Amino acid sequence: MKIVIINSGSSSIKYQLIDMPAKVVICRGMIDRIGLETSNFSYKTNQNSIEEILPILNHKVGLEKISTLLMDEKVGVIKSTSEIDAVGHRVVHGGATFSDTVLINEEVKEKIKQLFELAPLHNPANLEGIIVAEEVFPQAKQIAVFDTAFHQTMPEVAYRYAIPNYLLTENKIRAYGFHGTSHKYVSEKAIAYLENSSKIITVHLGNGCSITAVKDGKSVDHSMGFGPGNGLVMGTRSGDIDQAVIFYMVNSLGYSLNDVSTMLNKQSGMLGLTSHSDLRDIEANAEKGDPNCKLALEMNVYRIKKYIGAYAAAMNGVDAIVFTAGIGENSSFIRKAVCMDMDYLGIELDDYKNETRSKDIREINTPNAKTKILVIPTNEELEIAHQVYDLVLN
Structure with missing residues (x-):
């Protein structure tokens, strides 16, 4: 077929x-x-x-x-x-x-x-x-x-918002989660590779970025929510933001809701901070001393570290961190910055391994690290092909 x-x-x-x-x-x-x-x-x-x-x-x-x-x-x-x-x-x-x-x-x-x-x-x-x-x-x-399908296993305590109940029952307002095809694929690969790992944090970093807590093979929490704009700092999306900022922009600064939506989705994130949306350009300019690019990278990394800490707390530990997608697989700089000063979670990066490139699953942690650090190339296309094939046959 x-x-x-x-x-x-x-x-x-x-x-x-x-x-x-x-x-x-x-x-x-x-x-x-x-x-x-x-x-x-x-x-x-x-x-x-x-x-x-x-x-x-x-x-x-x-x-x-x-x-x-x-x-x-x-x-x-x-x-x-x-x-x-x-x-x-x-x-x-x-x-x-x-x-x-x-x-x-x-x-x-x-x-x-x-x-x-x-x-x-x-x-x-x-x-x-x-x-x-x-x-x-x-x-x-x-x-x-x-993309939302993998996250249907999130427990109610994770996907509910603290808003009136009818907004869930009548309007289906809840956290859905995204990048599910990628998170599903790499978490299954990690479990097979590690054989007995039950607590995994998968970090999908591309133009869109998200992070998932995977326990016993199931998504139990995820950084994105009702839409794919929440959570980590992204190429053009802001990620987490205080809702009071939105009210202030509309009520005091004269922005329309469409203006705010456009800004938060298409003009924010790394683009809003640096005038560049592609991380390769931002890293190159940071190396040249551009203060905006340097700060943007620090903010990006800081947000990822916060979520890793939160999900380790939610699962009462973590066996492995998985980096995937365009940035996660290719940016040794981001991986190193995320893993720096995380030894309290047993995360210890091997600098030499981190700089190597491969299309295969690889460990980039030190030999004695308690928490594995894996780089797993995502293959959303193969995962989609499996699901398409199964549906056509049945």
Whole structure:
């Protein structure tokens, strides 16, 4: 069964063509820095590798370029769209409606659209991917896998807000959690690697960032909430903020609610602090002495450390810390800064191991450290492929 996986992030698209159940990746690639003049594009098969820097202004342009190359006469891997059996889509917010993988129809698309306000950087991109894929692969089954699904195991004490009860029972206002496909994948890999680990903190760091407490294989707490804007400092999102700031901006400074939403989701985080949203640019400028970039990195790290401490308390300990996603897997600087002065939790980083690179699971802790520090490359696409394959078969 040939399955195309489309994983649209807030400023990126990862894609793979996977033959299931053999798990053979026929083609893979990604686009990042979407919206900039210097977007990175890659397309790789066993025979060809294409890498370009070019302007990709939005997700639709990116998806159209991907689909064109898949069927290109010289470097393509399919001759006809009829060869594709299914397209699996990562969808960030499933709200109270979706807790499982579903076959996409008009009703599902409408519900995804209704959740735009709760995931303004993601659900629109996710729906755009679905609409383009329906045009490009009209005979394939379109299937949605929701980021919120893994966090359905959070206990009520973790997902409830201290607000009037009817807002939960009637309006479904609660913490849902996000990046679930990634947290599920890497936590399962960590458990298999460590064999008997029951308390794991998974740290997903990309343009969007989140952290999850995983106990006995289940999500028990998570940094994001009703929408994916809470928690850690992100590329363009503020993360945690006092709600009084929002009231003050609206009531005293004259901002509209739309203005505030735009600011907190698209103009804040690392971008608001430094004028850069990409961590590679921020690290480079910090090394040159830029005070805003240096402070932004310190704030980013400080927030991560606070959550690690909170989740260690919530689980009464921690067996392993897992770093994953673009920044978590590639930024040795961030990993070192997060793990510094954390010996009270048994976290001790090996500097040499931290600087090594690998596509495999690796430990970067010292030999005698009580808490393992793992770098596990996430593979949301493979996890999505598994869920799509299972749904199609059943």
